Amino acid sequence: MQIWTCVAIGPAGGILSGLLGIGGGVILIPLMIFLLKMTQRQAQGTSLAVICLSFISVLVYYKKGHINLSVAALVGLGFIIGGFLGAYFADYLPDQVLRKCFAVLMIIIAIKILISK
Numbered sequence: 001m002q003i004w005t006c007v008a009i010g011p012a013g014g015i016l017s018g019l020l021g022i023g024g025g026v027i028l029i030p031l032m033i034f035l036l037k038m039t040q041r042q043a044q045g046t047s048l049a050v051i052c053l054s055f056i057s058v059l060v061y062y063k064k065g066h067i068n069l070s071v072a073a074l075v076g077l078g079f080i081i082g083g084f085l086g087a088y089f090a091d092y093l094p095d096q097v098l099r100k101c102f103a104v105l106m107i108i109i110a111i112k113i114l115i116s117k
Contacts, residue, residue, distance in 0.1 A: 005035050024050055040098040
């Protein structure tokens with residue numbers, strides 16, 4: 001493992017996630033695939049593990065009154081169920097298929113953001 005690369009990826013993902021509110025996976029997954037040579041599945045799992053560690057940024061947003069706790073709880077419940085199902089089914093898909101699905105999703109999101117008002 002490349003320790004200094006990992007140390008650099010963390011702040012990059014954290015800063016962009018905290019600044020832009022994007023899911024850390026949008027930044028972390030490509031960086032871990034290209035810089036750490038992880039498989040798509042390894043990068044996805046590692047990114048999900050990092051989410052558990054992002055509670056500090058949540059505290060900053062919470063202290064400033066920028067978190068709707070009822071929405072977070074409802075979305076979080078669905079996220080737990082969906083995350084379990086997604087992780088279960090991801091194990092049955094080839095790495096190349098997961099990587100392409102991830103790329104298509106990022107393209108769709110980018111286009112939606114570019115054309116929305």
